Amino acid sequence: MAKFSAPEQLNFAKPEDWPDLKQRFSRYRIATKLNKEPADFQVSALIYSMGPEAEQVYNSFVSPNDDEGEEEDFDHVLKLFDAHFVPKRNVIFERARFHSRTQEAGESVEQYIRHLYELAAHCDFHEKEEEIRDRLVIWIKDKDLSLKLQMTSDLTLKKAVDMARHSELVKQQNSEAGASGHVDEVKSKVYKNKWKKTQYEAAGRRKENEKKNFGRCGRKHARNKCPAKDRECNKCHKIGHFANKCKTRMIQDVTEEVDSLFLGSINETMTKNEATVDEVITDTEPPWRTTLVICHTPVSFKIDSGADTTIINEATYSGHLCQAET
Incomplete structure (x- = not known):
C-alpha cells in the first residue's frame, strides 16, 4: 500500500486555515484507512498532526459534565474544533452576500458558478441547487442566454450550467475565428499597400528614365524610343542626340590653311589718274x-x-x- 504523509501543522495564528486542514486530514484518514481504527486512535492522530497547540485547545473542550467517551468520538471532536475556529455565521448576512453576487466583467461562467457554490454553503438553504440556478439565470452577463434559460420550463441547475458553459465556449471560438480573420484582412491590406507602393515606385522609375531620355532630344516619348537615339548631331557630329541638346563646347576661332580660293572676276589694274x-x-x-x-x-x-x-x-x-x- 502507498504511504501518505500527514497534512502540515495548523498555524493557530490563522484560524481561517482550519477548513482546509480538516478537508486534507479527512482525505488522509480515508487514504491510510485510519477511519478503520478505533475512535480514540483517530482523535490522537488528528491532534498530533495539528501541532503542539492543538493539545491545549483540545483540553479546553473537556469538562466534568461531558459524557464518558464522548470526547473521544472523532466526529464530535471535529465539531468542537469547528466551533472553536469558525465563529457562528450570520445567515442573513451570508444570504445577502449570495443574492448580491453578479457575474463580474472578465469573469468566466465557470468562475461565477464556483463562487455561487461557495457562498451558498453558508446560507442554510433548504433547496440550495434551486437558489444557485435562479441566481445564475438572472445575473449572468449574457442576457440572450439569460432569456433562453428563463424560457426553459424544465430547467435544472445541471442543465443551466451546461448551457452556460456551452454558450461561452461557442462565443470564445467565434471570437478567436474573428480575430484570425481580422489578422488575415490586415495582412491582405498590408500586401495590397505594399504592392501599390511597389507599382508606384516602378512608375516613378519609368518616369525618371523618360526624363533622362528627354535630355537627348528635348521631346516626350516612351522608354527606349528616343528619336535622337541613332541620329547624328549637326553640331558635334556624334550619334545619340540633337544639336539643341548638344553639350559640346563651341569653338570660338578656327584657323585653316587654304590651298586655293575661287574668285568670280578681277578688274584690270588702274592708276589713280585713269x-x-x-x-x-x-x-x-x-x-x-x-x-x-x-x-x-x-x-x-x-x-x-x-x-x-x-x-x-x-x-x-x-x-x-x-x-x-x-
Missing part, C-alpha cells in the same frame, strides 16, 4: 554690283559671285584707300 576710276563712284551701278564705303571712300564691288574671298586691285587700294588712311 578715267575708269570715276566709274567706281558713279551713281548708277551695273547689275549685281554695289558700292561699299571703305575708309570713307566708296568702292564698287561685284556681289553674289559665289567666290570664297573678295579682293580689290592695287591701283584702287593705292589711289584711294591709302590716301584716305593718311
Whole structure:
C-alpha cells in the first residue's frame, strides 16, 4: 500500500486555515484507512498532526459534565474544533452576500458558478441547487442566454450550467475565428499597400528614365524610343542626340590653311589718274554690283559671285584707300 504523509501543522495564528486542514486530514484518514481504527486512535492522530497547540485547545473542550467517551468520538471532536475556529455565521448576512453576487466583467461562467457554490454553503438553504440556478439565470452577463434559460420550463441547475458553459465556449471560438480573420484582412491590406507602393515606385522609375531620355532630344516619348537615339548631331557630329541638346563646347576661332580660293572676276589694274576710276563712284551701278564705303571712300564691288574671298586691285587700294588712311 502507498504511504501518505500527514497534512502540515495548523498555524493557530490563522484560524481561517482550519477548513482546509480538516478537508486534507479527512482525505488522509480515508487514504491510510485510519477511519478503520478505533475512535480514540483517530482523535490522537488528528491532534498530533495539528501541532503542539492543538493539545491545549483540545483540553479546553473537556469538562466534568461531558459524557464518558464522548470526547473521544472523532466526529464530535471535529465539531468542537469547528466551533472553536469558525465563529457562528450570520445567515442573513451570508444570504445577502449570495443574492448580491453578479457575474463580474472578465469573469468566466465557470468562475461565477464556483463562487455561487461557495457562498451558498453558508446560507442554510433548504433547496440550495434551486437558489444557485435562479441566481445564475438572472445575473449572468449574457442576457440572450439569460432569456433562453428563463424560457426553459424544465430547467435544472445541471442543465443551466451546461448551457452556460456551452454558450461561452461557442462565443470564445467565434471570437478567436474573428480575430484570425481580422489578422488575415490586415495582412491582405498590408500586401495590397505594399504592392501599390511597389507599382508606384516602378512608375516613378519609368518616369525618371523618360526624363533622362528627354535630355537627348528635348521631346516626350516612351522608354527606349528616343528619336535622337541613332541620329547624328549637326553640331558635334556624334550619334545619340540633337544639336539643341548638344553639350559640346563651341569653338570660338578656327584657323585653316587654304590651298586655293575661287574668285568670280578681277578688274584690270588702274592708276589713280585713269578715267575708269570715276566709274567706281558713279551713281548708277551695273547689275549685281554695289558700292561699299571703305575708309570713307566708296568702292564698287561685284556681289553674289559665289567666290570664297573678295579682293580689290592695287591701283584702287593705292589711289584711294591709302590716301584716305593718311
